[in-house]
Amino acid sequence: MTAAFDLQSIALPTGVTLDVAVAGDPANPAIILLHGFPESHRTWRHQIPELARTHFVLAPDQRGFARSSKPAEVSDYTPDKMVADLAALADHFGIATFTLVGHDWGGAIAWMAALTRPDRVERLIIVNAPHPYVFQKTMFDDLRQREASQYIRAFRNPEFEKHIQSIGLSAFFDSSFLRHTDFANVADEKPIYLDQWGQPGAMTAMLNWYRASAIIVPEMDETPERPAFLNAPFPPLKQPALVIWGLKDAALLPSQLEGLDTLVPDMTLVKVDAGHFVPWEAPEAVTSAIQEWLG
Template identity: 55%
Template sequence: MADHIPPFDLTRIALSTGVELDVALAGAEDAPPLILLHGFPESHRSWRHQIVHFAKTHRVIAPDQRGYAGSSKPEGVSEYTVQKLVGDVVALADALGVDTFALAGHDWGGAGAWATALTHPDRVEKLIIANAPHPYTYQKAIYTDPDQRAATQYITAFRGPEFEAYVERKGWDAYYKENFADHVQTPIPEEERQIYLQQWQTPGAFTAMINWYRASAITIPPVDYDGPPPPAVQAFLDKPFPVLKMPVLLIWAMDDHALRPSLLDGIHSLIAKLMLVKLPGGHFVTWENHEAVTDAMDEFLNGDVTPVT
């Protein structure tokens, strides 16, 4: 059972990108900054154990990202592109007077973290990823690994125009069970369930959350696709991909139902200094293995990472 961690006080921060985010802030303002980005269908609560732990050594910054919970929910799919998400990360750091920072992300937060590190390498001192695929290996595996292609089909369903109506018919309790609780291999405290259900039902939140998927440029063929990637995808895969120079910690729970182990294939060629930690369990690793995640982050943030050879 996860430990009881009361709700954090949230600070409302207006960003230069035009949105306002509710942010959990912890630790001394002069401590090394650590930004924590949650994924779908979560909030800063995904990192609650790490917020408490790293407040002792870091300036912890854990936002509810755009579209989630009480943060701004701009209308339109185009407001949720990866470029917008990256802009929020940089703008949040700027608003808090933070120049460079360690950046951690899980799931969609990891997608934003990868993109921030790739496009703003001068701002990210260290990168921590938990069960979120690198954009190159993800797009490649969807076409080369039938297992991953099958596992990705849920995104096509999420992108459908009637998805919100489908969830409404199903009911929030059923959706919570099938899309979150059933994929967390440890009991979830009732208080945490209530927090998430309330956040999802905040007016405009669920459509905004789903719009992250609709805005994504990732291409997903049907499960029975058996041909080469389309020309635009092939051009993306053929283009030399920049190698990340900052140290990277990649935490991967190996039983992830949505993100298969093939997503690790070739990852060493994309990162100059990689610490790879494989854990048992499923996708929601910060819930199932929060102590192991914290231990790995501790070792990574406080030590050196040997360059990949």
């Protein structure tokens, strides 16, 4: 099957060049889709052609992933850098405001972009990605979520790439997905993942997203000081938001939805019978939820 989109290489003033899947009529309303770890624009392979019927669709391979630029420093992967990439990408296409969709790490960037750039993000769609306040709070108050997030501590270990090297990318693929999805869901994509992960510097760049994050993930028996922002009011989201949540997610537990309605006053919640990788585990459910909500 031929791809239903162009993959364009776009140099941004933020200093990175990103590969971007582009589909649909530029005269239509814009929608930007942000993938998470350890993926690429292909997270959205089922949604792009459907959304392109009514929208101008952009789905970048974010910095550090696939064949997009991989800056060398951990500090190049703090979330504000990706928010800047997003704004620059919209500027490149002359897009003033857009609907923003994010899954996993892409969703973390989408939350931040919507909170800090309400002038650009008109509507927000989140697919299994934790709100920054809720996620940090559950690291302290929900030991099950803390346990489910211990992999972040492993990813932050500077020796982790040596572990991947010792087992090989194929075994890392099997271990990273088989805990979260049925292998049949990703078997066809495996060669694409291995090609993307095998690009020079890709694995370190992808892991640097975790290393650059300010989120505190305590050890299981640790009681570090609570971040001050957890004890202060957190600004509610101004935009309407659709939250699509796969309830079988082993990495992000249902506690991520607790109190979310207060932080997101104009929220529509759609629960899906799927695991973490909802966009391709339950593609029809995700696409139809987005289309219905966009109206």
